Amino acid sequence: MNKIESLTPSQIVVELDKYIIGQGDAKRNVAIALRNRIRRMMVKSDIQRDIVPNNILMIGSTGVGKTEIARRLAKIAQAPFTKVEASKFTEVGYVGRDVESMVRDLVEQSVHLVREVKNEAVKARAAEAVEEQILDILIPPVKGAGFRTTPVAANADDEPSDDSELNERTRERFREKLRNGELDDRKVEVNVKSAPPVGVGMIGNGMMDDASMQGLQDMISGMMPKRTKKRKVSIAEARKILLEEEVAKLVDFDEVKEEAIKLAENNGIIFIDEIDKVASKSGKNGGGPDVSREGVQRDLLPIVEGSAVNTKYGVINTDHVLFIAAGAFHVSKPSDLIPELQGRFPIRVELQSLTQEDFSRILREPKNALTKQYQALFDAEQVSLEFNDEAIEEIARIAFLINQEVENIGARRLHTVMSHLLNDFLFDVPDTIEPNSKIMVTKEMVQERLSTLVKNRDLSQYIL
Structure with a gap:
């Protein structure tokens, strides 16, 4: 995080320049927007909650770099990022995607990012535990006095004076071979968790949203008994299977969800493409598809303004999510968007056609x-x-x-x-x-x- 906090707007532009040619004005504005988020987090007083991001409206024809600028900005910020097309949404009551789904997608991305960081932090400890498990399969430990273990690959001329001493020496010999990859092709039998059922079929009453339905499905799936089955796999494959299980044991998923919600709220970036496709064309007066387009805009408005959205990981507040909207605006104009939505995108950047x-x-x-x-x-x-x-x-x-x-x-x-x-x-x-x-x-x-x-x-x- 320290590296991100030290990035100045000019350094952010330099990073964007490595992948995107031209469009200096757009780069400057997104760099300022990203730095402002860092500045807001540094504010110590209560006014921090009132500092909202300046959302950006990018205007330019296809293929000039609008999406790439937003995507690269998210990578620089190590922030959750999701891209949606406004034309895929329909207003409530019509068949189509619900506008809140883009916030849920953002939280999914955030959970993925946080989980990756947590997994990486415990991977070394998990690898040690997996190594011990594989050694236990290859060289079962001595269970007590009078119990003699025959090691899998002990030399016949090694006559031990003590079973546990021999067992320990053999384990160390095998540990070395394991680390050198000499035993990767050897087959072992491991207990593997059975794949969970694809989904629990439920008939909704029409009042439950996607997040509630998914949460109920997850809860029912969690109540079902976990089954395991024995599989004979190579040691290399067993290491991967067991590593995933050990990492999952070491990572507290409740902590992951809590951090993911905070990350999405404070660092999330949502890129709304084709915003011009939901703008009512100039000179049209109510009726036909323009009514539906305006309905989509009115459904987008509370999300962009800042509202609480229910997800299967918890409630997320969108007050400080950065929204970047983009469109070619060949047929319609930015002024064709409803005034309330226009006001939520104060920064307008026109991207130049490529020469x-x-x-x-x-x-x-x-x-x-x-x-x-x-x-x-x-x-x-x-x-x-x-x-x-x-x-x-x-x-x-x-x-x-x-x-x-x-x-x-x-x-x-x-x-x-x-x-x-x-x-x-x-x-x-x-x-x-x-x-x-x-x-x-x-x-x-x-x-x-x-x-x-x-x-x-x-x-x-x-x-x-």
Whole structure:
């Protein structure tokens, strides 16, 4: 946590720059929003409860980096993050997802994060306990005077003077072999918990929400007797099975739930995409789908304003959850949202359309650049893939050209172009392109392989 607390807004922008090209204004605003959360937690007076996050509305066409900015921000903050599409929601009384489900998804993510941290903290202790369990299976301990154990792999010429002394020496010998992996393939019999039933069928009365129903199912499942069965598995597999069970014993799940609720309340980020799809279009007066769109907005409003939501882990208050909404707003405008919802997103950021130069930088600079991803795929087959500068410029030019001529889908167009360029090579490896080969992508190769894609761009808009 100390590392996160020390991050300044400029350092947060530097971290975002490693994965996202351009969009400096959006990066600055999300960096300030994240730093403000850290600042709020540092406030000692009662006013801390009254400091609410400045939710952000991102405006920009598809593929310019809206989702990636929000997702990377959550990773930097080590915060629970969930993404939802506003168009999947319908107002209460219509068939569709309940708006509160996004808060429940956030809490699930939070529980997962906290549980991972707790599991990691006890993993060393759990591994020691598992080691002892496996040794007990291999070398059963001496049960008392007069009881003689025959060790599984004791040397015949080892004549012990004392059973317990021999047992201890043999255990230590096996412990060493176990740690060196020499016994990983050996089969042992272990008791494994049977998988719980898929679900307890219940007929609801129409008044229970998803969280209450899930909580009741969990309670009934918890009351059912736990069954175990014997399985013969390798020691390597037994170690994994037993480790999970030991870790679960050492972690207090009530503590996990309590911490997860706090983490979601204070650090949670909910990204609401396609917010423009639930905006009533300008000039429309009540009726038809616009009524339902406005209904979704009114259902979203209390969640964004701050309300208590019931989840199967407990009640979570959304007052300090950071909401980032995004939309292209090609047809509707931000002002078409209901005034109350507009007021809950005070920070508005317009993301710029990507240029040809941006495409070129996207192919080169990010840590997860497409060129690096394809190089990693070819490296897995011991084939070297390289791009010269002219080839990258040509790929960027063609992708930008197709976006202009057909439909602008932003940086996602690069995936289409790159797969068209390299799919033949991926098919030929390793059958006809042998390991230790080298593939050099040049401007001429790009032009030759993508010429049909460019020529047929007028037809591509009709291809489903």
